[in-house]
Amino acid sequence: xxxxxQLEVKDSAARSAQAVDDLQDLQGEKMILNMGPSHxxxxxxxxxxxxxxxxxxxxxxxxIGYLHRGDEKIAENMTYNQxxxxxxxxxxxxxxxxxxxxALAVEKLLGIHDKLPERCQYIRVICCELARISxxxxxxxxxxxxxxxxxxxxHTFTEREKIYNLIEALTGARFTASYTRIGGLSRDLPEGxxxxxxxxxxxxxxxxxxADKLLTRNKIFVDRTRDVGVISREDAxxxxxxxxxxxxxxxxxxxxxxxxxxVYDQLDFDVPYGEVGDCYDRYLVRMEEMRxxxxxxxxxxxxxxxGPINVDDAKIILPDKQKVLSSMEELIHQFMLVTQGQDAPVxxxxxxxxxxxxxxxxxxxxxxxxxxxxxxxxAPSFANLSILSHALPGHxxxxxxxxxxxxxxxxxxxxx
Amino acid sequence: MTAKQLASELNxxxxxxxSGPMEFRGELTLEVSDASRIADVCQFxxxxxxxxxxxxxxxxxxYEETPRWTAVYHIYGYEHGCHLRLxxxxxxxxxxxxxxxxxWRTANWHEREAYDMMGIRFAGHPDLRRILMWDGYPYFxxxxxxxxxxxxxxxxxxxxxxxxxxxxxxxxTVAADDDSTRREPRARNIEG
Numbered sequence: 036x037x038x039x040x041q042l043e044v045k046d047s048a049a050r051s052a053q054a055v056d057d058l059q060d061l062q063g064e065k066m067i068l069n070m071g072p073s074h075x076x077x078x079x080x081x082x083x084x085x086x087x088x089x090x091x092x093x094x095x096x097x098x099i100g101y102l103h104r105g106d107e108k109i110a111e112n113m114t115y116n117q118x119x120x121x122x123x124x125x126x127x128x129x130x131x132x133x134x135x136x137x138a139l140a141v142e143k144l145l146g147i148h149d150k151l152p153e154r155c156q157y158i159r160v161i162c163c164e165l166a167r168i169s170x171x172x173x174x175x176x177x178x179x180x181x182x183x184x185x186x187x188x189x190h191t192f193t194e195r196e197k198i199y200n201l202i203e204a205l206t207g208a209r210f211t212a213s214y215t216r217i218g219g220l221s222r223d224l225p226e227g228x229x230x231x232x233x234x235x236x237x238x239x240x241x242x243x244x245x246a247d248k249l250l251t252r253n254k255i256f257v258d259r260t261r262d263v264g265v266i267s268r269e270d271a272x273x274x275x276x277x278x279x280x281x282x283x284x285x286x287x288x289x290x291x292x293x294x295x296x297x298v299y300d301q302l303d304f305d306v307p308y309g310e311v312g313d314c315y316d317r318y319l320v321r322m323e324e325m326r327x328x329x330x331x332x333x334x335x336x337x338x339x340x341x342g343p344i345n346v347d348d349a350k351i352i353l354p355d356k357q358k359v360l361s362s363m364e365e366l367i368h369q370f371m372l373v374t375q376g377q378d379a380p381v382x383x384x385x386x387x388x389x390x391x392x393x394x395x396x397x398x399x400x401x402x403x404x405x406x407x408x409x410x411x412x413x414a415p416s417f418a419n420l421s422i423l424s425h426a427l428p429g430h431x432x433x434x435x436x437x438x439x440x441x442x443x444x445x446x447x448x449x450x451x
Numbered sequence: 452m453t454a455k456q457l458a459s460e461l462n463x464x465x466x467x468x469x470s471g472p473m474e475f476r477g478e479l480t481l482e483v484s485d486a487s488r489i490a491d492v493c494q495f496x497x498x499x500x501x502x503x504x505x506x507x508x509x510x511x512x513x514y515e516e517t518p519r520w521t522a523v524y525h526i527y528g529y530e531h532g533c534h535l536r537l538x539x540x541x542x543x544x545x546x547x548x549x550x551x552x553x554x555w556r557t558a559n560w561h562e563r564e565a566y567d568m569m570g571i572r573f574a575g576h577p578d579l580r581r582i583l584m585w586d587g588y589p590y591f592x593x594x595x596x597x598x599x600x601x602x603x604x605x606x607x608x609x610x611x612x613x614x615x616x617x618x619x620x621x622x623x624t625v626a627a628d629d630d631s632t633r634r635e636p637r638a639r640n641i642e643g
Contacts, residue, residue: 100583107568108592112599143476272503272529275557286529293532382475385525385536387506398525400511411509413525421560450583 065093068432072101076181076436079446081420087432095427097420102450110410114376115141115217118410123211125412126448128173129166129391130212131202135159136388138215139296140397144384145377147218147346148296155219155344156297161232161335162214163297163388164328168239169198170391171279171321171328171443178318178440179250182259187249194242197235204228217377218352219345229336236332243325251322260314264426264438267312274425275418278393279320280442284312290389302334314441321443351377376405385413392416392445412451416444454479454533457500461535464499465492472535483539486522490549490575492537493524497554502526502535505551508561510569514595519543520571524551541571550576568593 071082080101086094106125110118122137123130138159142148176191199209204225206212214221250256266276271284281288289306291299307323309316345352353372354365379401387396393415400409419442426438458472458479468488472479483489496502507525524537541548550573552558562573563582570591573579581588590597 100581100585103583105592108597108599146476273556275505275555288529383480383523383536384476384478385507385534394506396507396525398507398509398523400523409509409511411507411523413507417560417564418557421557425556 070435072098076439078177078439078444081439081444081446081449083423083427083435085427085432085435090431090433092427092430092432092435095424097423099417099420099446100450102446104451106451107410107412110407112406114405115379115407116372116376119215120211120213123213124447125414125451126170126390126392126395126416126445127210128445129170130210131162131206131214132166132170132388132390133395134212134215135163135297136386136390136395137397138217139388140384140386140399141217141377141379143386144379144382144399144401145217145351146380147348147351150346150348151219151297152343152346153298153340154223154342155346157335157339158220158224158344159215160297160299160302161332163390164331164335165198165201165232167328167391168325168332169195171325172198174391174440174443175246175250175318175321178437178443179246179256181436181440182256184250184253184256187246190242190246190249194239197238201228201231201235204231216345216352218348219343223344229339232332233336236329236336240326240329243322243329247322250318257315259434259437260318260441262311262313262315263430263434264314264441265312266422266426270422270425271312274422276393276422277415277418278390279317279324280393280419282307283309283317283320283441285310285316290387290394294387296386296388301338302331304331314437317441317443378405379403379407387413390415392443392448393419395448412448414448414451416446416449417451420444420449452531452533454535457502457528457531457533458535460500461492461496464495468492478534478536480536480538483537486539486541486545486548488549489522489524489537489539490551490554493526493551493554496526496535496537501528501530503528503530503555505555505557505561506534508551508558508565510565510571510593512569512593512595513540517542520546520569522548522565522571546570547572547574549574552576567591570594 066087068085068087070085071077072080082098084096084098085092106121109121119134119137122133125133139148172191172195176188179187202212203209205228206214266284268284268286271281271286285308287306287308292306304327307320309320349368354368358365359369381401381403383400385396385398387394394413395415396413398411398413399407402408427435458481461481462469468485469481469483469492471481483492504527505524506527509523511521511523513519513521518540519542521538521540525534526537527534548571550562552562553575559578560582562576563580565571566573566579567581567583568591580586590602
């Protein structure tokens with residue numbers, strides 16, 4: 036008679052250490068499973084090399100770099116404004132938010148960060164929050180799809196389509212917006228755009244409520260995510276997790292509150308945070324963040340002031356085209372800005388913004404002139420993924436997709 | 452506790468090697484003159500001064516200057532909400548720093564990236580492999596003497612470094628000193 040052995044399945048924290056030990060006698064050879072780089076659950080080109088003992092992961096080694104394009108090298112070879120389109124391609128689910136973060140970093144270096152006109156700051160907040168909703172809609176949709184709830188993805192994509200239409204009307208491009216300029220924006224809001232946005236915030240609230248109904252108390256979804264991929268607060272901080280992943284681990288920290296930039300200190304919003312730090316908490320945090328973003332959008336619309344959108348500095352902002360054609364001084368400014376860029380002082384700055392994925396930081400080391408000597412991009416997804424080799428072992432192989440989905444990373448930003 | 456107070460405490464603890472702080476745009480930078488003790492300094496900032504979050508670790512290539520490498524650590528404490536920047540320099544001959552991945556585990560990947568891009572080694576690092584480029588790639592692409600256009604490498608199976616497939620073909624504009632009308636594919640194809 037074959038002996039059967041009872042295995043007690045405890046909560047996942049205990050599972051990680053216990054399960055491996057318990058099975059030590061039973062195990063045969065360990066198996067290596069390659070996952071990715073092209074796999075639907077790796078959302079891009081992440082490759083995981085998993086060492087398996089039966090169905091339990093004993094070792095995980097994430098391989099990144101498949102989307103490495105050398106953005107930092109490229110940045111060293113062009114002027115500050117020229118790099119804006121490259122920032123679109125970092126977190127390509129929230130190009131507008133990247134544009135804003137990068138522009139703010141350069142403006143800090145130039146010392147004009149407190150001279151931005153009110154209207155510009157409000158429009159930038161609108162951009163950031165639209166990008167956040169868009170990124171979270173996709174993140175949640177894909178996460179739900181990975182654990183088996185396909186429908187949500189179709190709903191959230193319908194809403195994202197509306198955001199893309201808004202972005203297209205605003206910037207002329209649906210995806211690669213390149214909307215900010217150093218010291219301002221590429222163009223003002225088009226006529227009637229605010230009405231469209233107001234209509235959208237109402238519609239998206241309904242859609243978020245629908246997604247909430249589909250998922251939050253969905254038995255299958257809850258079973259797949261609760262107590263799975265628990266990340267303690269200490270681990271989250273130690274591994275440099277930021278954004279919703281950090282907040283999911285019971286950490287009330289948001290750069291928009293802790294170190295407010297733009298006009299976030301004049302707006303009213305809450306920072307949601309989780310309790311245990313499992314996949315379900317991270318899901319709840321993102322869900323609530325979308326509602327808060329809608330709140331922020333509504334407030335921005337109500338408060339949106341008039342006035343200029345660019346700083347009043349001829350050495351920062353391109354002059355009016357009509358004047359370039361008719362006046363000597365503007366022609367010179369135009370020529371200098373296009374050929375040499377903004378003349379930055381010698382110095383170094385770091386600016387981190389609360390992006391949908393976490394803290395997107397730019398460190399600029401300038402030796403003066405229009406080109407950075409070194410530009411380092413602190414990508415949130417890079418740090419968020421580094422926890423995988425710590426968080427995956429001890430879980431079942433089917434939990435990998437849930438954990439990956441809940442970490443919500445973007446490889447464009449991770450690999451740069 | 453303000454960032455200035457924290458910086459002066461760090462100064463006090465490591466009198467001989469920590470200088471600064473210098474302030475620029477409200478950010479404080481401290482220089483650590485002895486690179487081999489950077490891990491001790493980091494350990495102290497974490498244990499005693501509450502800097503529990505390493506926001507970023509990066510390196511700068513001071514090409515044609517000595518010492519050649521500068522490592523930059525951006526640290527932050529969630530408790531007190533202050534940022535500090537630590538900088539330390541290391542010569543090209545040494546090209547080695549003690550790892551801080553024992554202080555903050557997030558440094559593991561950051562240091563792998565610094566090694567991959569600049570070729571600076573981190574002594575005591577548990578797993579110092581390339582991270583963005585592939586294993587066996589012979590160059591360090593973020594060095595200033597590495598050309599922007601890249602260099603060919605002898606790894607045809609992993610990635611090719613030949614001209615792009617359509618380069619020189621009938622529909623591709625060539626990059627050259629000629630003016631743009633001459634570089635156009637149509638202009639070239641008249642003769643051929």
